[in-house]
Amino acid sequence: MQIMKHPISPSSSILRSKVRLSPYLFTLLAFIIFVTILYGEDFMCIFGQQLQNYSNQDKLYSTNERVKKQIKVPFAVGKTEEGCDIFSGKWVWDEVARPLYEESDCPYIQPQLTCQEHGRPDKDYQHWRWKPHGCDLPKFNASLMLETLRGKRMMFVGDSLNRGQYVSFVCLLHQLIPEDAKSMETFDSLTVFTAKEYNATIEFYWAPFLLESNSDNAVVHRISDRIVRKGSINKHGRNWKGVDILVFNTYLWWMTGLEMKILLGSFDDEVKEIVTVSTEDAYRMAMKSMLRWVRLNMNPKKTRVFFTSMSPSHGK
Known part of the structure; x- marks a missing residue:
């Protein structure tokens, strides 16, 4: 059984224990540990979405005429003119808004x-959320996220920690989707959750080293x-194209x-x-390979690429 730990901030000691990190805490972590944006786009690029806004029903419109309005959702609420450092903050107890699902x-x-x-006898771990100094993070909006993903592919790539983020993300969304309009399928290293009515997929690709390895x-x-093959990112990368x-x-x-064995x-x-x-x-070799692959294969005008850095670990 894999055991996960509580999320840990440098100034927090009360969260340290040997219990597992629950997937319920996805929304506390998923948007604050994406610390390196490979393109200089603002975090709001994910949340900006073209949504349909219909006027009052008493107004007359021609057949199929619709009014569209560009809606931007702020990433941080209450931020100052200088901006808000979402990485500087603390874990706060939230009895009202947490957990987001059971x-x-x-x-x-x-x-x-x-x-x-x-x-597990306690449920306190489900009620902690991250609060940046000087601002607040908006509550996760599943409806907005599904609209944002309409017609798109979102993919998590990496190890079991990213798989946990992936599963938690799916858990946050799936209840809004009718049973016959969603599916979860696994094809070797690739797992695909499909929201049929949105023509959207949320995927996870197992590649713990990103490069080809004997752990694939x-x-x-x-x-x-563990053995990692040098210069082999295309072995997995061909499955990431187009997202x-x-x-x-x-x-x-x-x-x-220990030292790493490189093939x-x-x-x-x-x-x-x-x-x-x-x-x-x-590790430096793997990072350079990933950056080079992204530069050669991803279109920054179409694709948003994030890298999740060190995360709370779980036991083996």
């Missing part, structure tokens, strides 16, 4: 991550002797406490050439 209401959470079903099996990947919102993460699987050739080679490098150098 574990029992979401069928997509993996059995090993269902805290309440496995007998989406089911059987408890491998202690509208791409959220990368990779970190935890590099933290072995210079192919996993199909009869004699494999493997070198050992420091974790820092190996």
Whole structure:
């Protein structure tokens, strides 16, 4: 069973424990740990959406005539002219707005991550939310998010931490979608949630190192002797092309406490050439490969790319 920890801020000690990080806290984390935007776009680029705004019914319109209005939702409410640093703040107790959904209401959470079903006695961890200094984050709006994703593909790429974000995101949205208008399918490393009426998909692609590795099996990947193939990001990258919102993460699987083994050739080679490098150098190699791949394959006018940095870890 995978055990997850509470979210931890540098100034918070009351949140430290050995219990799992619940997927209920997705909305507290998902929009504050996207710390590196690979293009210089404002965070609001995700939330800006062309929505239909119909006038009062007593007004006469010609057949099928509609009035459209561009609506921008502020990322931070109450921010000053100088802006609001959403990364500087604290965890606050919220009895009213949290949790945003109940574990029992979401069928997509993996059995090993269902805290309440496995007998966790407390529910306090569901009520913490992140509060930046000087401003506030708007409450998650599932209807707006579904409209924002209409006709689009959103994909999470990375390890089990990003998979947790993905599942939590789906749990936040699925109750607004009729049962016969949604589906969840898995194809090897790719899992796809489809909102049919919105012509939208929310996807997760398992690639714990982003590069090709001997841990790429989406089911059987408890491998202690980890080997990563240099210059191999296209092996997985071909499955990421064409998405509208791409959220990368990779970190935890590099933290072995040992040096990393890097394959210079192919996993199909009869004699494999493997070198050992420091974790820092190996991780730097992966980051450069990801940035290069994004630059060559993503259109900044169409796709928003985010990178999720270090996250609260969970046990193996």
